[in-house]
Amino acid sequence: MQESFSAVDEVDLALINALQVTPRASWAQLGKALAIDPATAARRWERLREVGLAWVTCVLGPALHTYFCMAYAEVACEPARLDAAGDFLARHGSVRYVYHLTGSHQLLVASSHRTPAEVSGHLAQVLAAAPGVRSYRAELRTVGFGESSRWRLRSLDAAQRGLLAGGAVDRRGGGSAGQSPPALGSEGAYQELYQLLQEDGRMPFAQLARRSGVSEPTVRRRVKLLLDQRLLRLRCEVAQSVTGWPVTAVLWATVPPEQLDVAGRALTVLPDVRVCCALTGPRNLMLVVWLRTLDELPALEARIARQHGVVVVDRAVCLRTVKQMDRLLDADGRAVGFAPALLAPAAAQQGAEQEMGDTGLSPADPA
Template identity: 60%
Template structure:
């Protein structure tokens, strides 16, 4: 499916699913002024082409229950592809980015404890044949994550129509996670819009149980659904990573202010001297200096100390991506980072 065949209604549909990932075809049809059957057919066409998909990630209520390691890797030049492929096959690795600069790969891994991060770095990353050197930092606070990034294709009236159908959130906390919940996480990670009938069959539970469990996991923010798309289709085809240094007493306020910058997809605090990381999507790499100026103007306490262009995102939250950002494969998640609380 060439990009030329994707029209404004397709982009509106993706935007709608960014807002309400499990909305019914009827709800989506009302918001987009389309027949529900047409909406379903459009979505099937997009997903089969790898241009858009809905997945599931561990929600913010559990972010303190595991560790995120940001690992920069210097590779032997002719082994970079092999190293990226090996890392992408690992269920603990959520992202693999090929970057400009000395450290040609940036991998993001989720593990349960700092000791597990240590073992992972020494036992896997450090022993990959193509790895010449690596350095790693731990995420301390996540301020903004990619699931909050939106296309801007919908009119405000369409957004309101979808928001009116959204179920209210329950009080956060108090929920426990068991083996059934982990299986639902695995299945929704594969397809966040998987029907309750299929969830019932594959998880070996009744449909009322599947409905109740999924709604509870989402309402308590134990899981979060997100609609992703091929970056080349988004209108922001280029991306970059920025590392900044901020005085600790100003870090919180600075990071919170940067989450309001539309091009910022990810903002998180890290250990180390470069204690703030930003992942940005750009309409062109030529916009990077302008964006850096915007960022530095927002806080006199921030200094950008390093930057790299992203040449290719190889893996993104379990999806293997081609050079255009299309989904070409799926790696099941490590459900053990979805703990019993």
């Protein structure tokens, strides 16, 4: 396994980059873009996935982002029980990320919930129950300006990106606070596909159909609908240690409220920024960045501080990522376990019980 881990070459990285752009691209499309045989692309991907260096998963899409609460908790732990606390929290279904950080709060825990009341229950029943937790402070995300699925390796040239562009659909739109989520129809079918695609976002349609107990054309229609309506989003993840950007840092900043939206959108386009979101509390902007070296952090911080009244008031370096979305990671960032989300937010409102297949979509439409 160690031999496979060390044998990551430029073709592997280009393949991962291509799947970041088009997570369910065919092997033929990937082979054409990378100038390799489709069978070679499939074999290389299977090796990367088997050793936990890369994987395709599924997350809730932008159309649902305003219908759930994302909480970020900074947790102070007893030193001797830090690992136990991190492992305990990482295995909980509502927890998306667990970072072991420098600073006075040793863990940063990101979790998603349907309501603020559920956040309260999580803090009281899960976070406070974790072994060795001394204290915590939590804030809610108010606006997400940029998410991790935007981040890309830079292994493809312009021509290769052009060959893949047909599979990368720009799906605009999304919900606004107070509106109902887009009607999906059968919520049970939605939940099941969400969970299967979390397990493997490239799971073949035939296997998705077999495991969900419906026909393959129906699965194709449902997956297309979920992606087209931006209810779900597929994303290719990679072990950070092989990316060339092995350092994670978290920055907290203050921004005048009237400048927050402009600053957040400006910072999101910086190539090293993976997450940029507004928070409740006096530190109203948080960024998660990936860097090539630790000494890049001061220069990046200075660049951030030149944006629209942004004042960086605290920073921490991630010593280890314990969980990244639904994967448990080892010290090298390889996926070694699976702890998926318990449930997605309700996607169907009352009166929307019709089958998702009744959408006018052709069974032949690709996902």
